[in-house]
Amino acid sequence: MSAVALRLPLKPDRALVRKWVEKLGREKITAVIVSHSHFDHTADAPYFAIEAGAPLIGTESTVNVGRGAGLEESKLIAVKPGQTMTFGDFTVRFIESVHGPAVLGRVPFPGTIDKPLVPPAAARKYRLGGVFALLIAHPTGTILHHGSAGFKPDMYDGISVDVLLQGISGRGDTDQYLENVALKTRAKLVVPIHMDNFFKPIKDGMSFLPMVKFDEFCRKAEQHRSIFTMRTIPFCKEVRILPLNAAIVPGDAVR
Structure with missing residues (x-):
């Protein structure tokens, strides 16, 4: 830092x-x-x-x-925004964010x-330089990588996903953020990301970015537990997030 x-x-x-x-x-x-x-x-x-x-x-x-x-x-x-690329069984759509x-x-x-x-x-x-959200489609399901904690109110009109990777650092109002991303996309599994302190070496282990307010995000997300499950992933570990019935390897924290 x-x-x-x-x-x-x-x-x-x-x-x-x-x-x-x-x-x-x-x-x-x-x-x-x-x-x-x-x-x-x-x-x-x-x-x-x-x-x-x-x-x-x-x-x-x-x-x-x-x-x-x-x-x-x-x-x-x-x-460019709206462009789609294919990599094997994966299709990636670049959504302006x-x-x-x-x-x-x-x-x-x-x-x-x-x-x-x-x-x-x-x-x-x-x-x-501009911001993209990444909508990733695969035969086993759909993943949305929403890495930056801003949003455009209409950016996810008509889009639904299985898994949402939702960046939470630098966000504004948490309720509005959840409403316009997690709830708007009808995500079944929400995984908070971009919360680890990247100013510290990886070898030092997981720690939160200053002001990330992780507990507050968890409390707000808990209010929607009937709609989606929220889980965190192990730090610097390989995980499986699709299909949903096999998502996240043992050792994850379930919220």
């Missing part, structure tokens, strides 16, 4: 990225998809793509982060990245 606060350049840890790609299994990584271009989403993403030999997919800003990292043009894919009011009611680092961003670079250089 001190590097961000002091506006110091952020240097991706290539060795650590390589370790995680090996742990995940290179052969399992078909694409690296980024929802928006803030540093906590994109700083390492190009190196995951490089190590996996996979394309980096996102906004034009995300693509410029990839260019700055040295990714080949053939591995850079810029997408908005960032939550993360810092004193304001979105940090607004704007776009209009030229290749070469690391190391300060956090403020990783401009927002």
Whole structure:
């Protein structure tokens, strides 16, 4: 966090990225998809793509982060809102979204990245660049990755999902957020994400981001237990979320 606060350049840890790609299994990584271009989403993403030999997919800003990292043009894919891509049995639809009011009611680092961003670079250089929610369809069910805690009131009209991965850091009113995302999509299983403190090393274990108000989110979600189940997932562990009758491996916390 001190590097961000002091506006110091952020240097991706290539060795650590390589370790995680090996742990995940290179052969399992078909694409690296980024929802928006803030540093906590994109700083390492190009190196995951490089190590996996996979394309980096996102906004034009995300693509410029990839260019700055040295990714080949053939591995850079810029997408537009509403676009759909297919990866084997998976179909991914890119839905235009908005960032939550993360810092004193304001979105940090607004704007776009209009030229290749070469690391190391300060956090403020990783401009927002637009936000996507990812609607992922598979024969076993549908997953919605809503990573940023903002929303457009009509963005999920006519959409229903089995599993919702709902980012909860930097959100505004929790009731409105649940109403416009979890309830609007009629999700059966809600998994809160983007709540861990990414300013600390993974080796230190799970801790919450400051001001994430996890307990408050749980209390509000509990009011809708007749509509959806909420579960958390083990920190840095592989889990299964579809089909629903086999979702989440043992050891998860059920709320």
